[in-house]
Amino acid sequence: MKTTHASVHYAGNDFFIAVSPSGHAVPIDTNSERSAASGPLELLLLALGGCTGADVISILHKKREQVTDYRIEIRGERREEHPRSFRRLELRHIVRGRGISEASVARAVQLSTEKYCSVAATLRPTAEIVSTWEIQEEGPPAA
Secondary structure (H helix, E strand, O other), X not given: OOOOOXXXXXXXXXXXXXXXXXXXXXEEEOOOOOOOOOOHHHHHHHHHHHHHHHHHHHHHHHOOOEEEEEEEEEEEEEOOOOOXXXXXXXXXXXXXXXXXXXXXXXXXXXXXXXXXXXXXXHHOOOOEEEEEEEEEEOOOOOO
C-alpha cells in the first residue's frame, strides 16, 4: 500500500498554506467573500480536471491523435444540506486538432472516468460524474 503525506497550516485571517507531498505550497482562502486564493472545493474541482485531463491527453497521444489544444471545463452541483458536498460533477472535454477521431476521444474519456482517474474514483461513491466532449477541427497550418 502506498501512502502520501501532505500538511495544511493555518496562516491566520482565514488563510491556510497547504504543502503537497511533493513539497509545493498552495494558498487556500476559506473566506469565500474575499476569495484571494482558491478554496478547498475549488481545489477539488481542479484536482478532478487535472487527473482526468492527464489521462485523456496521454491516451490521445498514444493513439497518435493530432491534438493542438485541450481543456476541461468542470461544473459542480452541491447539495443544499450540510456538509453541502457535491452531488453531481460535469466535465466537458474540449479537444482541438486535425482529424481527431470521435471514437478515440470517447474511449479516452471513458477509460479515464471509469478506470484510471483516482480523483474520479474517490468522488464517484458520493457524486454523479458526467463527462461529455467536443471536438473542434483545426484548419491546415498557415503557409
